[in-house]
Amino acid sequence: MVGFVEKNGVLHCDDVALPVIAAEVDTPVYVYSAAHIRAQYDALAGAMVKALPETRQPMLCYACKANSNLAVLKVLQAQGSGLEIVSEGELHRGLAAGFDAGRIVATGVGKQDSEIAVCLDKGIHQFNVESLPELENIQAIAAQMDKSADVVFRLNPNVSGGGHHKISTGRARDKFGISVERIFEAFEMAQGMSHINALGLSMHIGSQVSTVETFEDAFKKLAGIVTDIRAAGHEITRLDIGGGFPIIYNEEDLLDFDAYANWVNEIIEPLGTEIIMEPGRYLVGNGGALLTEVLYVKETSDRDFLVIDAAMNDLIRPTLYDAYHGIEAVENRDAQERVYDVVGPICETGDTFSQERSLPEMARGDLAVIKSAGAYGFCMASNYNTRPLPAEVLVDGDQFTVIRKRQTYQEIIDKDIIPEWL
Numbered sequence: 001m002v003g004f005v006e007k008n009g010v011l012h013c014d015d016v017a018l019p020v021i022a023a024e025v026d027t028p029v030y031v032y033s034a035a036h037i038r039a040q041y042d043a044l045a046g047a048m049v050k051a052l053p054e055t056r057q058p059m060l061c062y063a064c065k066a067n068s069n070l071a072v073l074k075v076l077q078a079q080g081s082g083l084e085i086v087s088e089g090e091l092h093r094g095l096a097a098g099f100d101a102g103r104i105v106a107t108g109v110g111k112q113d114s115e116i117a118v119c120l121d122k123g124i125h126q127f128n129v130e131s132l133p134e135l136e137n138i139q140a141i142a143a144q145m146d147k148s149a150d151v152v153f154r155l156n157p158n159v160s161g162g163g164h165h166k167i168s169t170g171r172a173r174d175k176f177g178i179s180v181e182r183i184f185e186a187f188e189m190a191q192g193m194s195h196i197n198a199l200g201l202s203m204h205i206g207s208q209v210s211t212v213e214t215f216e217d218a219f220k221k222l223a224g225i226v227t228d229i230r231a232a233g234h235e236i237t238r239l240d241i242g243g244g245f246p247i248i249y250n251e252e253d254l255l256d257f258d259a260y261a262n263w264v265n266e267i268i269e270p271l272g273t274e275i276i277m278e279p280g281r282y283l284v285g286n287g288g289a290l291l292t293e294v295l296y297v298k299e300t301s302d303r304d305f306l307v308i309d310a311a312m313n314d315l316i317r318p319t320l321y322d323a324y325h326g327i328e329a330v331e332n333r334d335a336q337e338r339v340y341d342v343v344g345p346i347c348e349t350g351d352t353f354s355q356e357r358s359l360p361e362m363a364r365g366d367l368a369v370i371k372s373a374g375a376y377g378f379c380m381a382s383n384y385n386t387r388p389l390p391a392e393v394l395v396d397g398d399q400f401t402v403i404r405k406r407q408t409y410q411e412i413i414d415k416d417i418i419p420e421w422l
């Protein structure tokens with residue numbers, strides 16, 4: 001069994017006892033299981049292998065916004081993954097981890113000139129274009145550089161998908177993609193552009209989408225539009241069908257991948273295009289946890305607080321999305337249960353990981369993990385309250401390595417400048 005499991009009464013990540021990591025690296029620290037990440041990639045790729053013909057396998061482009069640590073990228077690159085990026089920073093990370101530029105797709109509503117230029121220079125697979133002004137800009141930059149840009153247009157299918165309104169991306173009111181009406185205009189425009197190859201469409205309807213019917217509906221919409229665009233005389237040779245697959249935070253249902261893959265085979269495959277997917281959270285989310293230590297047990301007349309050394313600057317999802325994350329004691333897991341609010345040290349009431357959660361009784365110095373933190377955890381961390389970014393550790397079997405050092409106070413302060421005139 002890989003991931004976070006109890007062995008001899010102590011919570012482990014794969015074969016490494018978490019207290020060993022805490023003792024060596026200190027807390028708070030993100031801990032990831034390489035074996036879990038590999039298993040997730042293989043499960044998704046395997047479902048596609050089962051459903052689609054061998055010659056029509058999709059390119060899985062890991063959406064590295066979920067977790068862009070170089071070591072995590074390397075694990076996925078070694079499994080055969082491509083990469084989806086949303087910034088020049090992610091491009092540099094991808095290249096540093098060994099991804100071939102030809103297996104990188106670039107999305108994002110606000111691609112900057114410099115980012116477009118670097119992507120063209122490195123020769124990425126495609127730009128997923130999100131607006132007509134962006135298309136004009138890519139044409140201008142590509143012309144200047146005498147390069148030709150392969151693009152697909154991101155369709156805004158006007159469907160509602162996703163676990164929270166802040167991560168739903170496919171509704172007409174969302175800033176993402178191009179409406180069905182304007183997609184035709186985009187292909188017309190591209191036809192007259194000297195340095196643009198318009199190759200197809202992309203779509204990403206949201207995150208934590210757990211019903212296969214939502215994908216089925218979106219695929220049908222996409223297929224209908226492909227047919228109409230072809231009828232209008234444009235070639236479509238690539239379809240990027242996005243990511244958004246759910247993980248377990250509490251008691252959610254996972255997506256039925258076999259059913260998903262069958263819909264891809266039934267609706268998308270017959271269109272005869274290259275197929276691209278952009279899974280993020282699913283590959284890394286459940287394989288990571290934030291390991292933390294209890295600073296104080298604070299008892300009040302209203303409730304009891306576990307004040308831990310991790311805070312909203314380390315993991316912002318509960319604060320930002322009211323997200324549920326499981327919390328577990330690392331040792332003494334059979335102790336009598338008590339009800340706690342689990343909070344961080346930051347000066348905001350929103351710095352709360354859970355309210356009225358039943359946990360084994362804990363004391364100062366005890367360790368706990370906040371689970372399902374491998375995706376959108378570290379990468380959304382900040383220096384709020386001048387707290388250093390936490391360390392990250394990768395476990396593989398019985399070995400572990402610090403894959404990002406804890407930030408030092410000096411590193412944070414060094415960037416500030418006191419003007420001479422003060």
Ligand code: LLP
Pocket residue numbers: 063065066084107167169204206207208242243244245278279280281282317321375376
């Ligand atoms: N492709 C595009 C174009 C995206 O915008 C995203 C995520 C993905 C792929 C990957 O989606 P995934 O498979 O991870 O669901 N910070 C939020 C999630 C934001 C997702 C943004 N876009 C959270 O913590 O829940």
